[in-house]
Amino acid sequence: MDTATPNAVALQDATVAFRVADGRVYTAVEKANLTVAHGEFVAIVGPTGCGKSTLLNVAAGLLKPAGGAVRIFDKPLSGLNRDAGYLFQADALFPWKTAIDNVAIGLEIRGTPPDEALKRAQTWLTSVGLGAFANRYPHMLSGGQRKRVGLAQVLIRDPKILLMDEPFGPLDAQTRQIMGNLLLELWSADRKAVLFVTHDLEEAIALADRVVIMSAGPGARIIGDWRVSLPRPRDISEIRMEKDFHALHKEIWSVLKDEVMKGYAQSTQAGAA
Template sequence: MVGKKFAKSAPAATDTSHAQEAARIEITGLTKRFVTPTGEPFTAIRDVTFTVEPGQFCAIVGPTGCGKSTTLGQVSGLERPSAGSVAVGGRPVTGITKGVSFMFQADALFPWKTVLGNVMIGPTLAGMAKKDAIALARDWLRRVGLTGFEDRYPHQLSGGMRKRVAMAAALINEPRILLMDEPFGALDVQTKAIMQTELLGLWEQSRPSVLFITHDLDEAVALSDRVLIMTSGPGSIKESFEIDLPRPRGEVQDIRHEQRFLELQNQIWASLKDEVQRAYARTAGAA
């Protein structure tokens, strides 16, 4: 009897371990060069190296123009590196990788589709029966507090509500990796805090690996397990900070008043401030 139980449980452990490995992001010596409209070469990022462990919430902060979004584009597979490599789950990224969802600053909703129609796109494209996709989409809209808005169109929603739709559309696919490029940057302070708290609650349910780009240092510290500082362009990783605030974290607005949060915020700002000042001085000189 014991032997039979062991035989059944072993594959489950192996499957779990394999799923975790599939959610690892490994970036090694990543460099991206562009050619400007005037024909001049431009290096956006240079020799970027870091790893996002399975289930880790990792934020990247840095001055404007340092290459944060460029780095995310390399991980997404939407762009190809000039040098170096990106691997997801141990496999080189050569195109759009399965199991990856995106959430960007600009609304990525189809304006001609209803809220329900936008959220159910992922499951439908994955081959789920329409009836099941509708039921799943309704459940996710319930989770993000949009029950009753299924038949609305994006232009009929507030900015915060559109972000909730985008979040549901990203998470309904149960991604192993979630890429987020300043997803709440355009929101007012109050709505932003609410959305940050909702994101934490939804993320806790399945713990995908997250790579989160932001200009907001408070946001990075409140949400993340780890914060990476990028240098002023060409961007590279200057420093990494482990965020040891306990999870689950509750309301983001409350976290910002905790003593440990303030200590971490001050430590990271001491490193980030120099890069922001360098970037400002460079652009001011160019002007």
């Protein structure tokens, strides 16, 4: 981590509020303070509906906070965050384009000549283990393979910041581990700043340098920030066997579980209303 470089992302007392159907204002997130240093991998965990994705959208410039400030590399964010690449939970691939065309399109939009864009796209497909699948369409790929294409699609543009919203959520447990290890391998090559949203505390600890916990909403807050001192490089399946991993998991879960139960109780009451 380069301490001489300004924080890649800095949320300062960020508050996000929405006007709901009856005219009331619903405060989703209240006075959130969060930094992600250059080259740092930060995971956000919290109950369903607590505003994790909302904070990610604020960092992406897709949502403007009702209060507070957002700074990207020490500059106020206005409009879309052009320094960030966003990997969503749902596939963002064009079904009528092949894998290589899906990866190349980000460069072509920027004016890169098609031949060069395709050449670089092939290199990225190879780096994610799909070099032989360049001419397949999304429906011909497995869920894990589509995620690999999506990852290449984001990384080919060389963003300084990766914003990841439960990107491996729909995958089975084994494929999630494979994708997690692939992400760590690619991240280790140039250490981009990463803000990673997940429901899975084990995944967060296995991947991240820091794990940030949010409270149940409304008015969700950041209530915990733990540094993960587990050594790198990491293999996700192996690191979960370490004594220090279990100790940290127990410590964080002692705080998180109460918020998860609050969130569950609120969703149950809302469903009965």
